[in-house]
């Protein structure tokens with residue numbers, strides 16, 4: 438992919454993304470599926486156009502519409518495997534930087550067992 442004339446090779450997870458154009462976060466945030474705009478979601482800084490795909494998404498249209506114009510990387514990875522990204526490679530339209538994810542990934546909590554046989 439190129440930016441400011443320089444060729445940049447990036448990979449998101451195990452997915453290679455050569456030759457994708459750079460799309461600014463501001464542009465991504467405009468593609469929210471409203472007023473005739475496309476539905477774009479960002480996973481690992483790669484922009485996916487899911488406008489048509491959203492109608493056949495096994496998880497339904499709602500999550501894709503909710504994340505339209507936003508990043509949803511950690512949410513995506515909690516549910517899907519990297520193979521899904523490879524399979525839907527044709528949905529990629531570009532790469533971006535700093536597209537906001539509306540939710541912070543919850544930190545893993547260390548839960549103390551209420552009971553342990555080591556206490557005996």
Ligand code: HEM
Nearest residue numbers: 485487494495496500501504509512513516517518521525
């Ligand atoms: C490029 C974006 C996406 C693609 C290509 C995609 C594709 C898929 C595919 C193929 C499945 C079937 C299971 C699998 O093969 O992994 C699936 C299931 C699912 N997806 Fe997505 N997905 C996308 C984004 C999202 C997002 C952003 C969310 C929510 C945060 C989401 C929520 C779900 C849920 C909840 C299921 C499970 C449905 C079920 O088994 O009942 N997906 N998705």
